[in-house]
Amino acid sequence: MATATVGLLPAVGKFLDKSLQQPWIGGKAASASEGGTFETHDPGSGEKLATVSHFNARDVDAAVAAAQRAFDKSGWATMPPNERGAMLHRLADEVERRIPIIAQIEALDAGKIEGQAQGDVANFVATMRYYADMAQHIGRRNTLAVKSHEAWTMRHPWGPCGFIFPWNFPFLLIGWGISPALAAGNTVVIKPAEDTPLSAIYLGQLAKEAGMPDGVINVVTGLGETTGAAVSSHPGMRRMSFTGSPEVGRLVAEACGRNLTPVKLELGGKGAAVVFDDVDVKATADKLVGAITFHTGQVCCDATRWLVHRRVYDQFVDECVKRMSQVRVGYQMQDSTQMGPVVNEKQRKRVLGYLDKGVREGARLLVEGGAADVPGKAGHYVKPALMEGSLENVAAREEIFGPVAYLAKFETEDEALAMVNSTDYGLANSVWSSDLGRCGRIAEQMRAGNSWINAHNVFPHGVPYGGIGKSGLGGGVNSPETLFDYWRSVSVVRPL
Numbered sequence: 001m002a003t004a005t006v007g008l009l010p011a012v013g014k015f016l017d018k019s020l021q022q023p024w025i026g027g028k029a030a031s032a033s034e035g036g037t038f039e040t041h042d043p044g045s046g047e048k049l050a051t052v053s054h055f056n057a058r059d060v061d062a063a064v065a066a067a068q069r070a071f072d073k074s075g076w077a078t079m080p081p082n083e084r085g086a087m088l089h090r091l092a093d094e095v096e097r098r099i100p101i102i103a104q105i106e107a108l109d110a111g112k113i114e115g116q117a118q119g120d121v122a123n124f125v126a127t128m129r130y131y132a133d134m135a136q137h138i139g140r141r142n143t144l145a146v147k148s149h150e151a152w153t154m155r156h157p158w159g160p161c162g163f164i165f166p167w168n169f170p171f172l173l174i175g176w177g178i179s180p181a182l183a184a185g186n187t188v189v190i191k192p193a194e195d196t197p198l199s200a201i202y203l204g205q206l207a208k209e210a211g212m213p214d215g216v217i218n219v220v221t222g223l224g225e226t227t228g229a230a231v232s233s234h235p236g237m238r239r240m241s242f243t244g245s246p247e248v249g250r251l252v253a254e255a256c257g258r259n260l261t262p263v264k265l266e267l268g269g270k271g272a273a274v275v276f277d278d279v280d281v282k283a284t285a286d287k288l289v290g291a292i293t294f295h296t297g298q299v300c301c302d303a304t305r306w307l308v309h310r311r312v313y314d315q316f317v318d319e320c321v322k323r324m325s326q327v328r329v330g331y332q333m334q335d336s337t338q339m340g341p342v343v344n345e346k347q348r349k350r351v352l353g354y355l356d357k358g359v360r361e362g363a364r365l366l367v368e369g370g371a372a373d374v375p376g377k378a379g380h381y382v383k384p385a386l387m388e389g390s391l392e393n394v395a396a397r398e399e400i401f402g403p404v405a406y407l408a409k410f411e412t413e414d415e416a417l418a419m420v421n422s423t424d425y426g427l428a429n430s431v432w433s434s435d436l437g438r439c440g441r442i443a444e445q446m447r448a449g450n451s452w453i454n455a456h457n458v459f460p461h462g463v464p465y466g467g468i469g470k471s472g473l474g475g476g477v478n479s480p481e482t483l484f485d486y487w488r489s490v491s492v493v494r495p496l
């Protein structure tokens with residue numbers, strides 16, 4: 001570990017001091033069979049954090065075999081749901097006890113502000129407890145009333161389930177993904193993003209300490225095109241879940257299609273916020289600027305197209321410009337920082353590239369954005385940017401995944417709705433007005449998986465989350481729908 005960070009917890013220092021970070025297979029720290037490695041870096045300083053094992057297809061085979069063994073032999077799949085629930089609560093306890101440790105590992109690895117990372121780890125705990133409790137109260141055997149037949153249905157777990165995750169919310173998304181699968185009695189193989197493998201590796205170790213049966217939670221690390229591709233194309237995987245970009249989502253869906261493996265896809269977005277002329281302009285500007293700068297705009301469900309009623313447009317722009325120009329960009333581990341780095345240099349170039357391309361296509365920069373310099377840190381920093389212009393512009397159409405919002409004006413409800421729905425993405429939008437009747441009307445007609453009213457990025461457990469179109473397939477995240485996805489149905493019939 002090369003990063004010298006003020007306030008590093010001793011347990012984090014000890015974890016990062018390992019010369020090689022090894023993921024977990026069958027309850028043991030596993031080595032890559034060909035000895036391959038890759039490095040993970042601190043996005044805020046550019047310094048190396050760890051050397052990590054790079055798993056090839058053979059290593060992924062071993063992980064799937066361990067997950068299958070645990071499914072068949074550990075008793076995990078067949079134990080009474082309350083016992084399984086108790087074990088998941090125990091794992092949640094272990095995670096909860098270590099929130100500061102995991103959050104610091106995550107903050108360093110993902111470039112995330114430490115307080116935000118603590119919120120992510122707490123969310124993992126809440127998600128695991130939510131499904132641990134729910135699974136105990138859902139009947140898995142249902143008698144059917146059918147004339148002249150005795151008939152019933154059963155719900156069985158599938159077996160090994162694969163999960164591929166992105167780098168923006170590494171630990172939180174692991175919680176959203178694996179909790180329903182585990183609560184339903186499945187075993188899992190987790191492939192974290194190569195930029196942020198550390199919190200998943202730490203979880204593998206914690207699962208062991210929490211007394212989870214060996215092989216119920218397995219972690220494989222490596223690059224997408226090798227380790228990720230081996231996970232998504234593995235015929236032993238009974239279900240797959242992928243969270244990431246639409247481009248890779250298509251590859252994963254194709255690989256699963258070849259094996260006829262059911263797959264859930266949680267992909268990108270180009271969400272809109274529709275701001276009517278009866279809002280509190282300052283409060284709305286506060287919230288939307290807060291949302292687009294949160295985790296440096298690397299949030300799939302962000303509102304990146306701000307559609308504002310003509311009558312309040314200028315006032316809204318003034319308020320946003322003021323706020324965006326004052327955002328303090330800095331190192332993620334510094335208390336004074338409001339917005340940290342983006343995850344890597346590729347992502348920084350992507351954000352800067354969209355500003356250039358957008359301007360070339362005629363957009364105007366109201367807040368200039370661009371590269372940011374943080375003294376003493378060779379990290380990947382950008383400033384927030386605000387653009388305006390035609391919604392045909394590339395910066396208004398494509399996902400940038402950075403702190404860049406794009407403004408356009410509207411006059412009527414119909415016009416606003418047409419603008420919201422003029423995209424192939426369909427993840428999340430919001431509508432802002434003091435007329436709640438109007439909000440409900442618009443919220444129901446926005447073509448996406450999720451609509452929010454007078455807020456953006458709202459995730460209470462129990463409300464299904466997911467995208468349509470280019471934003472995904474399957475949805476139901478954080479609600480009972482996803483738990484049911486992790487059971488397969490069987491019907492049994494006897495003519496009388």
Ligand code: NAD
Nearest residue numbers: 165166167192193224225228229244245248266267268300
């Ligand atoms: P990405 O698609 O590049 O990578 C995601 C994961 O896929 C990584 O683990 C990567 O190693 C793996 N991967 C890459 N190539 C692969 C291949 N050929 N086969 C199998 N796996 C492969 O995405 P990213 O850059 O890490 O994340 C950003 C994207 O994720 C954005 O589009 C964002 O909107 C989306 N996202 C969506 C949600 C959601 O809930 N809908 C949540 C977070 C992020």
